[in-house]
Amino acid sequence: MSLSTTLRSFALAMALAMGFAVVLPAQRSMAHDADLPFDIAFPQEAAKTTFSNTWGARRSGGRRHKGTDLMAPKMSEVYAFAAGVVTKVGNTRRPGRYVIIEHAQGWDTYYIHLNNDNPGTDDGKADWSLTVAPGIEEGAQVQAGQLIGWAGDSGNAEGSGSHTHFELLQNGRNVNPYHELEVAYDRAIADLAREAILLAQLAEELEIS
Numbered sequence: 001m002s003l004s005t006t007l008r009s010f011a012l013a014m015a016l017a018m019g020f021a022v023v024l025p026a027q028r029s030m031a032h033d034a035d036l037p038f039d040i041a042f043p044q045e046a047a048k049t050t051f052s053n054t055w056g057a058r059r060s061g062g063r064r065h066k067g068t069d070l071m072a073p074k075m076s077e078v079y080a081f082a083a084g085v086v087t088k089v090g091n092t093r094r095p096g097r098y099v100i101i102e103h104a105q106g107w108d109t110y111y112i113h114l115n116n117d118n119p120g121t122d123d124g125k126a127d128w129s130l131t132v133a134p135g136i137e138e139g140a141q142v143q144a145g146q147l148i149g150w151a152g153d154s155g156n157a158e159g160s161g162s163h164t165h166f167e168l169l170q171n172g173r174n175v176n177p178y179h180e181l182e183v184a185y186d187r188a189i190a191d192l193a194r195e196a197i198l199l200a201q202l203a204e205e206l207e208i209s
């Protein structure tokens with residue numbers, strides 16, 4: 001397979017991913033949508049992530065789902081949703097390892113079930129250098145889209161496959177992040193597709209010359 005064929009395949013895969021993204025709005029719930037006062041980035045590697053609107057879905061113990069599960073393989077990169085300050089890097093029973101970021105105007109985001117496993121294992125014994133990126137500690141300033149850590153299955157995600165449980169709060173109250181995630185996801189996938197097409201064109205020109 002030539003380089004340009006590989007790149008074309010990648011571009012096609014990206015285009016299909018875009019098509020998939022176009023299907024998602026049918027599931028959109030407008031009831032709890034946020035209207036955010038700052039720039040946002042999709043908070044995980046978009047090409048590796050699948051997600052749907054599960055806001056309010058029933059969970060064990062009478063709880064309701066208060067976020068969006070961004071399904072992705074372990075060690076997929078997790079990014080800051082918006083600029084802000086890390087207010088918590090923690091580890092508790094149900095969330096497992098997590099990060100909280102405070103943004104402007106009373107908004108916060110939670111990144112839950114971050115990786116706690118050594119590569120190729122499910123041992124729950126990974127060093128924190130496999131959970132959060134260098135410099136991600138309480139008080140750290142982050143930019144939208146900055147790498148903050150890696151996806152995993154810590155806490156009560158051990159049985160449900162690795163994912164980042166993402167929450168968005170306004171003045172301490174959860175709001176449904178799904179619509180904002182969808183907007184950021186579509187943009188991230190479009191960027192990847194544009195890059196892939198440019199790479200494919202570049203590879204073609206290099207082969208001709």
Ligand SMILES: [Zn+2]
Pocket residue numbers: 065067068069165166
């Ligand atoms: Zn969840």
